[in-house]
Amino acid sequence: MSDVAVARRALICGVSGQDGAYLSKLLLDKGYQVWGTSRDTQTSTFSGLHALGIRDQVKTLSMSMLDFRNVSQVVSEVRPQEIYNLAGQSSVRLSFERPLETMESIALGVLNLLEAIRLVDPSIRFYSAGSSECFGDTGGMPADESTPFCPRSPYAVAKAAATWQVAVYRESYGLFACTGILFNHESPLRPEHFVTKKIVAAACRIANGSYEKLSLGNVDIRRDWGWAPEYVEAMWGMLNHSIPEDFVIATGVTLSLQDFIATVFSEAGLDWRDHVTSDPTLRRPSDLMESSANPNKARKLLSWVPECAGPDVARRMYKAECNQYSIVNYGESNV
Amino acid sequence: MQKVALITGITGQDGAYLAELLLEKGYIVHGIRRRASLFNTDRIDHLYQDPHESGTRLFLHYGDMTDGSSLVRIIQQVQPNEIYNLAAQSHVAVSFEEPEYTANSDALGALRILEAIRLLGLTNKTRFYQASTSELYGLVQEIPQKETTPFYPRSPYAVAKLYAYWITVNYREAYGMYACNGILFNHESPIRGETFVTRKITRALARIKLGLQDCLYLGNLNAKRDWGHAKDYVEMQWLMLQQEKPEDFVIATGVQYSVRDFINAAAKELGMAIRWEGNDAEEKGYNTHGKCIVAVDPRYFRPTEVETLLGDPTKAKAKLGWTPKITFNELVAEMVREDLKTAERDELVKQHGYKSMDHHE
Secondary structure, three states: OOOOOOOOEEEEEOOOOHHHHHHHHHHHHOOOEEEEEEOOOOOOOOHHHHHOOOHHHOEEEEOOOOOHHHHHHHHHHHOOOEEEEOOOOOOHHHHHHOHHHHHHHHHHHHHHHHHHHHHHOOOOEEEEEOOHHHHOOOOOOOEOOOOOOOOOOHHHHHHHHHHHHHHHHHHHHOOOEEEEEEOOEEOOOOOOOOHHHHHHHHHHHHHOOOOOOEEEOOOOOEEOOEEHHHHHHHHHHHHOOOOOOOEEEOOOOOEEHHHHHHHHHHHOOOOHHHOEEEOHHHOOOOOOOEOOEOOHHHHHHOOOOOOOEOHHHHHHHHHHHHHHHHHHHHOOOOO | OOOEEEEEOOOOHHHHHHHHHHHHOOOEEEEEEOOOOOOOOOOOOOOOOOOOOOOOOEEEEEOOOOOHHHHHHHHHHHOOOEEEEOOOOOOHHHHHHOHHHHHHHHHHHHHHHHHHHHHOOOOOOOEEEEEEEHHHOOOOOOOOEOOOOOOOOOOHHHHHHHHHHHHHHHHHHHHOOOEEEEEEOOEEOOOOOOOOHHHHHHHHHHHHHOOOOOOEEEOOOOOEEOOEEHHHHHHHHHHHOOOOOOOOEEEOOOOOEEHHHHHHHHHHHOOOOOEEEOOHHHOEEEOOOOOEEEEEOHHHOOOOOOOEOOEOOHHHHHHHOOOOOOOHHHHHHHHHHHHHHHHHHHHHHHHOOOOOOOOOO
């Protein structure tokens, strides 16, 4: 059979984000036809798809996750074999300001997709983006798939509800539906309101002569940071596994934010202590101190083994930032 | 100072018992009701005085858990010391038919109230009670279930309630609000909704006894539940808001019966004996004349069944001194007695040539 004859179709909801771009790239490389949705394709820049040079290969559609008619219409038009739901308000901090929108975009969005799958074609495989935030503070015990949720923000509560909604539909209606409980995963495509991107961007400017101070909240928090392009492989792996199951996706390496900062600044030949100030207003109403993971199930059942972890994530992000900086400011890459 | 309470879901079973309790305690009680084209206040009509009379202490407002601004307006007007959030689409089976509405009213409804409290600057004044549910335990992870047992929701209803549970915890932790969850196991009474299994049983058996109905159709007869009396449980709801600091509690009896046990107990109260034959979907209950009066209809099976729920109320007893006063048999007896009265009325009406309502739920 030729590739054209069997081209599989994938629908990515939330294609304009970081993961949407990398997943599109992965699926295109695997020979899929990729359809992506965004709230408004007229105003969306799809900068991630452009950055990866695949904007014209991804067919994009406007879709409101909250409008069931719209969701079911898109699913029946595209008739994908796989749907990846990456849409939703994705900032923990913002979820305290917009708890209702957060809940609607995450949990009601998932519900509309699940119902649309039941209506259009129950054989469609469904991946839903969960979050390590659902575990809350993991303390000294790395979280795995059997760790009870203890969400500590409106974002995490909404993600917990969405995860269970997927499980209910899997168990009640036999849908191939699963949730990837992804720990933090970074890349050059992270927007600047994410702390990792904020750090590398500031370090890069400072290394190039800026006198600014980098103002941060709690730098003692500890996280499991991975490399987003590797994480989208796990998403695909989950939908191409024999049975639908939830997986924790993480590196298994936990780092403090201070270690992350120190790594980035040392790459820049700087001492972070000269450039970073603490701003208590940047702390969240309930901050998680530790978020650590045990990704053994994905390693075992999906053979998914990430290569990039801990300080390497910081280094790669910094390097990419510097390349980008050179292109923007000097019109050339320093690679 | 006279305390002011606001009850969402005041027209429901718990709302009615709680309103009565709070009025007895001297509260001014405000309740929210949805506009409907049918009267929907029969459970509280005995408490409600003509608003034109003086000394009235029960007030009703039109509002809806899916309408955020209506909730803000009512809370602003009422300035309550305590809010009891009992409003919900509370039927598990219906939640599979109406998952979005269930999420909107049960999950977002709780969030809208919490946000209204913050928005109106009532964070330090207003205490918040969230009606959580044993359905959160669903596929139970340990037996019996207590406050520390991990959740495993099995229905859109349970998932919506899971959101409401955690968002309540979150607002307590993030903003220091006095907000807490009562994780109530099944609680019944003569004013339980007619489509809930206990009430469906007592109502049907009373009507079968008087010849108004032939057969009672049910789903899973093996499901085991921890059944208490709503009257006991609303006292606990009030107690939870009177503590120094807000905490979540399991409210249960600690005793478990199957649906079949409940049928047998109700039949016994009516002087009927039931002989069971067959298994699973083929199981039938016969009366002494050999007539089938109870049968299984697989239509009532849930897509994902919750087989067993049993609560451990140790914390409520140890910390708040709460124990349920009404036993299982007393509960069943009271429900049967009240439904028999209604059935007798219907029979009388029918004998005199008037129409009596037959509801098939």
